[in-house]
Amino acid sequence: MDPARLDGGVLLREATAGDLPAVVALLADDPLGATRESADPVPYERAFAAVDADPAHLLVVAEDAGAVVGTLQLSFLPGLSRGGALRAQVEGVRVAAAARGRGLGEAMLRWCAAESRRRGAALLQLTTDVRRPDAHRFYERLGFVASHVGMKLEL
Template sequence: MSEHPLGDGVVLRRAGADDVAAMVALLADDVLGAGRETADLAPYEAAFAAVDADPAHLLVVADDGGTVVGTLQLTFLPGLSRGGALRAQVEGVRVAAAVRGRGLGEAMLRWCADEARRRGATLVQLTTDKRRTDAHRFYERLGWVASHEGFKLEL
């Protein structure tokens, strides 16, 4: 992926291994993430290597002059449903608290839809914790529809 300008001098680019610490910091920088993420980077580095090696997955960061201020993962899932449609799954969307309100999250998600369309996906989906009510309002404002109830089973 080539760099994609998001505005205000921020670019969206493919994440590199040297971005892992900053990405984890963004994931941990909220009430839910603070209880889930750990300080040990080794498991994140291993996960990054696995994700980065698979062409169906793309980890990206929003880079503001060398500082990572946003991140997300875009995954492409082939399936039999919907006529054998390819769908895109967005995960781990985070924008640094200090730069929220500048339109970066919206630009990141619009890029996801454009990239999914470019790759032939017919649907882009994401999940968000029920407790993230601000995020729900944000996604709805961008035209995303809360069409399904999600279930998870911790293993």
């Protein structure tokens, strides 16, 4: 991924292993994440190594004045449905509390859409927890449509 400058001078770039503590802190910094994330760095290091080694997956951070203020993961999934369409899946979208309200989340998702188009994806999809009504309104404002019911099976 080529780094990109977003409005306001924020740098969007691929995450490095050194960014992991900041990324995990962003993932844990809300009521749902606080119950799901762990203090043990080992599983995050393993997951980062797998993501970093696979060009179909990008772990991205938004950096402002040297500090990580946002993150997301963008994955590209080949499939047979929709005429063999490539799908882009965005996960783990987070913006630091102090950086919210500046349009950073919107800029990050617009970058995801542009990168997905550039790579030939037919659609950009995401899931969002049913307990996040503010996030639902945010995604809908950006043009995402609640078209499917997502289901998960904890293993």
